[in-house]
Amino acid sequence: MSDFLRRSLLYVPASSEKMLNKARTISSDAVILDLEDSVSPEEKEKARKNVVEYLHERQYEKEVIVRINALNTIWGLKDMMEIIPLSPDGIILPKANEKSVAAYEMIFFSLSGSEREKHTSLIPLLETAEGISDARQILSSSGLIDAIQLGAEDLARDLSVERTREGLEIEFARQSLVYIAKGLKLDVLDTPYTAIHDIEGLRADCMKAKAMGFTGKVCIHPSHVDVINEIFSPSEAEISEAGKIISAYEDARKDGKGAVSYNGKMIDLPILQRAENLIARNNLIQNRR
Ligand code: COA
Numbered sequence: 626m627s628d629f630l631r632r633s634l635l636y637v638p639a640s641s642e643k644m645l646n647k648a649r650t651i652s653s654d655a656v657i658l659d660l661e662d663s664v665s666p667e668e669k670e671k672a673r674k675n676v677v678e679y680l681h682e683r684q685y686e687k688e689v690i691v692r693i694n695a696l697n698t699i700w701g702l703k704d705m706m707e708i709i710p711l712s713p714d715g716i717i718l719p720k721a722n723e724k725s726v727a728a729y730e731m732i733f734f735s736l737s738g739s740e741r742e743k744h745t746s747l748i749p750l751l752e753t754a755e756g757i758s759d760a761r762q763i764l765s766s767s768g769l770i771d772a773i774q775l776g777a778e779d780l781a782r783d784l785s786v787e788r789t790r791e792g793l794e795i796e797f798a799r800q801s802l803v804y805i806a807k808g809l810k811l812d813v814l815d816t817p818y819t820a821i822h823d824i825e826g827l828r829a830d831c832m833k834a835k836a837m838g839f840t841g842k843v844c845i846h847p848s849h850v851d852v853i854n855e856i857f858s859p860s861e862a863e864i865s866e867a868g869k870i871i872s873a874y875e876d877a878r879k880d881g882k883g884a885v886s887y888n889g890k891m892i893d894l895p896i897l898q899r900a901e902n903l904i905a906r907n908n909l910i911q912n913r914r
Pocket residue numbers: 635636637638643644645647648659662663817845846847
């Protein structure tokens with residue numbers, strides 16, 4: 626799990642100077658400078674130069690993550706060689722599998738040396754049937770990993786299925802990644818919602834992902850950021866309820882009880898701890914503002 630708050634993470638095609646500038650004005654928790662599939666082969670070099678410049682300038686307050694090209698492409702190694710020495714906060718490794726994470730780690734340490742001051746976290750992008758099935762081995766194979774992202778579009782291609790608004794085709798991937806990531810104490814980031822103008826569909830998709838256990842969601846358009854931030858933050862009602870649960874539990878403890886009934890429901894230790902976690906997350910969000 627990272628120290629960064631990662632509710633919303635905005636992908637920006639690194640070939641577009643216009644969008645790179647625009648991203649500075651957007652209130653996403655993180656920005657993901659993309660070198661991979663949103664950049665055409667003709668623009669790969671220019672996009673990499675833009676990322677290098679962006680990282681050099683260091684004119685940013687939020688977490689900056691770079692999605693490099695896969696290491697079995699002609700661009701992946703060069704991406705690493707130019708970008709790792711500039712210490713971005715994180716790297717997203719697309720189409721990750723056990724081999725590519727091992728290769729990444731080896732190259733990472735050869736480029737960064739042992740005297741590195743700043744940690745660059747690794748976020749494997751799991752978006753193939755192989756990646757989802759091997760997720761536990763992949764994610765426990767490197768100490769650099771502090772989060773994962775699900776990628777549903779490539780996964781649907783790999784499975785030869787259509788993407789739907791309801792997302793039944795990615796239900797297994799979503800649920801298993803949440804269990805595996807939570808077991809390893811990693812942030813777990815949901816796939817982007819690609820229907821740019823369907824804000825109600827986005828809201829439903831976020832609520833579903835949050836209910837399943839995702840900690841945040843990546844997005845591809847600035848108009849999605851506020852909805853994601855809202856849904857991945859505790860609501861006023863949740864905060865007030867958590868406060869009441871904590872008081873009711875404290876009163877019960879004073880009477881020597883470990884469980885108490887509150888509003889017709891039982892409260893015991895795990896319910897208290899959930900309430901405390903929610904308050905802690907809210908404090909983290911408030912402190913960021
Ligand atoms: N990051 C930063 N700015 C963005 C943006 C993004 N991801 N997407 C759109 N914008 C900007 C546009 O440049 C435009 O700016 P302006 O108001 O200053 O002119 C504004 O937001 C509104 O954009 P809009 O006209 O609605 O969209 P578009 O047609 O310009 O772009 C996409 C649509 C899909 C091409 C664009 O959102 C995009 O490239 N998204 C990222 C794709 C990506 O990274 N995919 C890989 C990860 S899955």
